[in-house]
Amino acid sequence: MKIYVAGSLNMDLVIRAPYMPENGVTISGEGFLTNPGGKGANQAAAVGKLGGSVCMVGCVGDAFGNELRAALQGYGVDVTFVERTPGVSSGIAVIVVVDGDNRIILDAGANARVSRELIDRAFASAEAGDYLVTQLEIARDITAYALRRAREKGMITLLNPTPAVELESEIFSNCDYFVVNQSEAEFYTGIYPEDEASARRCARTLMERGVQNVLITLGAAGSVCISGGSYYRAESIKVQAVDTTAAGDTYVGAFVTRLSEGADIEAAMCFASKAAAITVTRMGAQQSIPMRKEVE
Secondary structure: OEEEEEOOOEEEEEEEOOOOOOOOOOOOOOOEEEEEEOHHHHHHHHHHHOOOEEEEEEEEOOOOHHHHHHHHHHOOOEEEEEEEOOOOOOEEEEEEEEOEEEEEEEEOHHHHHOOHHHHHHHHOOOOOOOEEEEOOOOOHHHHHHHHHHHHHOOOEEEEOOOOOOOOOHHHHHOOOEEEEEHHHHHHHHOOOOOOHHHHHHHHHHHHHOOOOEEEEEOHHHOEEEEEOOEEEEEOOOOOOOOEOOOHHHHHHHHHHHHHHOOOOHHHHHHHHHHHHHHHOOOOOOHHHOOOHHHHO
8 A cells, every 4th residue: 555645844953952042041962963854754764764655745945955855765755746936935944953852933934935836746546544643733724635535535544633623523523544743632631641541541532533543652652552442552662762763653653554554553663663663763854764574
């Protein structure tokens, strides 16, 4: 099955720092790098590097556009529907990394130019049983449209709803898999998932809004998925985190890759946990995502 990723492509400008400075304070960094990123592109790169068949759908601008397309092609991603939009910059993410954790500031740039027409062209050859993965770093109405068109074609849909914003009811009802971290789960439900009981309450709230399956990543505590009446849990792999950038995107890409290969939910979660654990031991976004042979 083919996986379509409709979402953002950013150039990440990453600097490591000894601590997060207060307002008005200048400090010296501990290393700088530029790295292709964006949640959509990261998830597509993860699928490509982990052996899935994947097509990226999105827009780049004048600055960094060639580099962003080339990076994905190098990971085996089909970039036929990554459009060049003249007159604007590609999306930019400024990332400060302190002790393995990060703070991110985004500028959408060309990501704001993804259109319904582009979605339609990309989905023209999609088949029932293919997958759509999307996020909220492109216009929300385009995300909603992509989910609706995918559902009409019989595709399986996965939404990673970040950055967290209020969503229309049709987005929930067109979502087969709703993948959130703890803070996002709390935003959408008012419940912070810290154990099985609270995770089930989160899932119940989301399912009442139309979501079919809820997957919650718990950082170092692993991940849980509530699907119908079943509860699945995958433990995290204990590692020394260097940079958590793209860890969640790796998890999403790895999870959907294994689902597309016919794996059950629990097996897909375990594979995703292993892949994400490797990602956090390396600096950067796409370059930190492991290849399939490193995970198996």
